[in-house]
Amino acid sequence: MQKIVGEMTFKKISILIVIALFAVVSACETIMPDEPAPEEVLAEPIEDLTPAQLNLHLQGDGEFARIFSQAEGLGPIFVQASCESCHIGDGKGHLFTALTRFGQYEQDGVTWNSLLNQGGPQLQHRSIANYPAEAIPNGVRQATFIAPNVTGLGFLEAVTDQTILDLMNEQALAGIVSGTVNYVDAPDFFTPKAHHIPNGQGQYIGRFGRKAAAIDLVHQTTNAYKQDMGITSDFDLQDPINYAVSGLSGDNVADPEIPAGTVNAVAFYIQTLKAPPRRNTNDPQVIAGENIFKQIGCENCHKQTLTAGPSIISEINNKDFHPYTDMLLHDMGPELDDGYTEGSVATSEWRTMPLWGLGLQKDSQGGTQFLLHDGRATNYNQAIQLHGGEADFARANYRQLSQAQKDQLFKFLDSL
Amino acid sequence: MKTRIILFIFALFGVNAFAQQDTTKVWQRTGTGDSTDTQQDAIYNRPFITVGKSSTAVGGYLEGNTNYFVEDGITEGFSMELRRFNIFLYSTISSRIRFLSELEFEHGTKEIALETALLDFRVNNSLNIRGGIILPQLGLFNANHDSPNWEFVERPLSSTQIIPTTLSEVGFGVNGKFYLGNNIIGYDAYLINGLQSGVVLNDQGRTFLEAGKSEEMFGEDNNGMPGFNGRIGLANRKWGEVGASYYTAVYNDFRVDGTTVADKNSLHIFALDYNTSWGKLTAKGEYVYAFVEIPTELNGLYASEQHGGFIDLIYPIIERQMAGYKNAKINLSTRLEYVDLNYGTIPETGAQIRDDIYSLAVGLSFRPTPTTIFRANYRYQWQTDFLGNPAVNTAGIQVGFATYF
Known part of the structure; x- marks a missing residue:
């Protein structure tokens, strides 16, 4: 590098700087971190906000x-x-x-x-x-x-x-x-x-x-x-x-x-945060899992589609959306009865939590899923097994599934 | 207050400008500028302008840069900043007594701070008594933080996220050197007021020593318990210098109006620093470990242990006369750094807490003189949160300059 002949003049230095800057700017896209795919993150606004x-x-x-x-x-x-x-x-x-x-x-x-x-x-x-x-x-x-x-x-x-x-x-x-x-x-x-x-x-x-x-x-x-x-x-x-x-x-x-x-x-x-995005919706395993989800009765409470009422947010205004909840409280049986409540709700009653965002949950929980209201379940099987009370029949149906069917169900839940 | 300080500075320069018409301007370093200089001489090893026969010299540095950063694909665009404009005043009051001060303007006049205002009384080489607003000898960077000395625009993470550079303290103590053949052993020992209660419950939501700094710490200690800072360094004319430093203080307001209302909470910072060369390659850096006693009520939320460090590797790829400058250099450099801002485990799960940052930077710099640098840096950083969720990736390009004047 030091065998450059003659003094480095301003001109030579300027040329070197221009070349270096050009190289950096040209490489900018490849040396800067990419934005995560929209379906992989939760923290984004609804589209079409003014x-x-x-x-x-x-x-x-x-x-x-x-x-x-x-x-x-x-x-x-x-x-x-x-x-x-x-x-x-x-x-x-x-x-x-x-x-x-x-x-x-x-x-x-x-x-x-x-x-x-x-x-x-x-x-x-x-x-x-x-x-x-x-x-x-x-x-x-x-x-x-x-x-x-x-x-x-x-x-x-x-x-x-x-x-x-x-x-x-x-x-x-x-x-x-x-x-x-x-x-x-x-x-x-x-x-x-x-x-x-x-x-x-x-x-x-x-x-x-x-x-x-x-x-x-x-x-x-x-x-x-x-x-x-x-x-x-x-x-x-x-x-x-x-x-x-x-x-x-x-x-x-x-x-x-x-x-x-x-x-x-x-x-x-x-x-105005967007609805949690879905992934892999065309995967046959996911589709099969979705069918199982409905067949065994999960959707009675985890209702797939609701309709919003009037809203000044155009993306929400009277639109269908897919939260997988009925927004109602259900008796979940002794398994989830902590003896605590608020208002007039029975201690075993819990609001049906929306399942949307389930597949991205571990990205905010340090790589491990902590499911249910207190995180006592660390996988889908544990969480479903703790569903009693009004969900007892769905749990019984779940227990009848083969492991392959359970895996399909889990893949569907991961897609939410 | 800001206006008064600015007027004072302009007045000072005005006086010197008139004086310079008739007198000789002499650039000098007030350190020895030779191989006996060590890390503890960094504050004096700066260029100053002496006017005529005045015993007072003026110096300073100026630093500016551009910023273009992208965080996970999102950018706020391009911006420019004048980071720092620092002014030094140095005075040889007598053969044994000297004075040094440093006034910093950061981001224009957004932040103005008196970083140094100290008096040294030199008994001999082995004993110098120092008092005033001092720069604690803690790691490599704190007492040697002048931007023109560094190849990178950003300060090292270990000296911003753990050691709260620039950390200035009111205190007094001693320093000195012992010469043993090719080796120099230097020491520093100071009593200081110490960092204050903002170390926790600050607006960062984590143990953040920087937030323990306050304007009040130059007026009085918050709890009447002095802290301590010390360093021992070994410099070898051939191999460079290594040092070990320590800082401790009780940081919380455990005493209110003379009455004890809480347990004392201390913090301890240990640092190793090194600065060496192999041929033309220079390597320098530091490693820092901090232990902070956290009140029981905040256990888990605030870190009791932090550690991290950096290494800068600098290699001159061209050394020759350039653009009329005799010993100009173009340096290629890289910085590797890491900080763990909360070393421990999550009580509820036993998993390792992350809360860490890794960073890699490369730089190209042009030094027409040793005291001026034009630099371009590219930096990539991976930051992982407390729980270990997917890292936030940030990268950026900075172009800037820094020069003593």
């Missing part, structure tokens, strides 16, 4: 990823410091980020007490400096919840109450399964939409959460900010408190710690 909607989506995306520090209001007791800590890549959570909820029945054995005056319904087992974390009171009931994936929720939010009630009634008539709804008290900030139908007590159908305790995504997001991160908002000005210390908040940050606009932006971000 520029203004996309801008709001991105604003919410930033807030969803925002990590709160103690100085910004985290705590005084909390579970995680950001939305994305639990919903990595907008996918399902991990045992490490699981939530613990607790409560107990009143002496009448019917009325559920969320133990709000003892720090319920959610345990915050972490805390800011010089403030103790919360502990679960003795003798109460508890359950562990893994965070669900958050994609496609805008479609579920747009399903009308009437559609849900119709499904409930259809199931009652058919007599195979008997889903129900959880009517919950609406928070002060809840503004009903045209499709919301209150019951006689002014309560509304819950549709988010394992026990369907949140009416819409603003309700769910407000609760998550408070219960998961200890972040107060215009919608809820009260920090979670360790009542074993005092009735006062232990953080010195003025409330609200975030404005309503931030909560709304995050809710909009979630509303």
Whole structure:
């Protein structure tokens, strides 16, 4: 290299630089990382958002990823410091980020007490400096919840109450399964939409959460900010408190710690995340598995197709979509009865979780699937075997399948 | 405050500009500039301008670059930045006493920091007493971080994600050298205020020593427990230099108004650094291990152990007169680096926590003089989250310059 004759002049150096830059720019596509295929990721917006909607989506995306520090209001007791800590890549959570909820029945054995005056319904087992974390009171009931994936929720939010009630009634008539709804008290900030139908007590159908305790995504997001991160908002000005210390908040940050606009932006971000994409839909094994899924009765609850009601998001507005849920609560038998509940739901009842995104779940769970509400199952077989109660007949049918048929079923689930 | 500082700087340059009309400008290095210089001389081993017979010299460096990065196929496009504009003041107050300061402007006037303001009292070569705002001797990079000295635009991950370079501390202590044939043994030992409570519960959501820095640490310690920094280095005129350094401090506010309200939480950083040459090939780097005591309430969420390091390999592919510069060089370099930001296992599953970054960078640089560099870097980085989900891949091209003045 050093046998270049003569002095390296500006001209020679310039030529070398131009050649080098040209080579780099030419190679740019091959030396830069590719975007993952759309069907391999969850964290993407719905197509056809308007520029203004996309801008709001991105604003919410930033807030969803925002990590709160103690100085910004985290705590005084909390579970995680950001939305994305639990919903990595907008996918399902991990045992490490699981939530613990607790409560107990009143002496009448019917009325559920969320133990709000003892720090319920959610345990915050972490805390800011010089403030103790919360502990679960003795003798109460508890359950562990893994965070669900958050994609496609805008479609579920747009399903009308009437559609849900119709499904409930259809199931009652058919007599195979008997889903129900959880009517919950609406928070002060809840503004009903045209499709919301209150019951006689002014309560509304819950549709988010394992026990369907949140009416819409603003309700769910407000609760998550408070219960998961200890972040107060215009919608809820009260920090979670360790009542074993005092009735006062232990953080010195003025409330609200975030404005309503931030909560709304995050809710909009979630509303406008795409429906989880499917893969390998033409694979004969997947098609065979889908048929088995229907034949053995899974689809009675994990309903393939729902129709959204009116929405300002054109991609959602009155569109069919495929979440594999009926949005109803079902008795899952003693196998999944943790003795814990929310609202008027029986302890063995769980909302049918959408199966979409199942095949991408391990990409947000460190390569291992943690299935069911608390991650106790690590493969499809374990999860299905734990389906009792109203799903007992489907489980019995599943047990009759050959291993080859089970494998086809699993391939179908992986394609979701 | 920023305006006042800027006016002060312009006034300073103004005075020097007038002075330079009538006096002789002399470039000098205030280190010896010879083979007895070691890592501990890095802060003095910079070019300064001495005006006339003034005992005060001025220097500094300027650094700017372009950025084009792509993360998993997504890019924010092309941008340019003026990263740093640093000004040094050096003064020989007497034969034994000297003063050095460094004021940094980062990204224009977005961040202004007094990185160094120290006074040295030299008893002899083996004993120098130092006090003020010092640069702790921790690893290779912290006390030798001037951009013109490096072939890469980005600072090493081990010195940004673990060692919070540039780490400045208020403190005092001693340093010195012992000469043993071809070997020089250097030592540094300082008492310091130490990093503060932002090490955890910060806006990174992880153990992040950088967030333990605060403006208050130059005014008073947050808990009244001084920390310690020390380094021992062995330099051989033939083989180069290796060093081992240590830093410790209690970082949390365990004492409020004189009353103890919590247990003390300490942090400890151990580092090895090396700088050597084989023929024309230069190799330098560091390895860092940090242990941080985490409050029980935050166990699992915040790392108690972090480690990582880097190695830079630099080879001059052309050394000759270029564009009128006698000893100009074109260097080819590569940097390999790795940091594990949370070394441990996930309590719920027993699986290894990942939370790590691997990076490979290659660079081509033109040095018309040893104090000026024009450089182009390509960097590829693999970042894996806590759970070990598919890595986020980032790559980018940076073109920039850095020069002492």
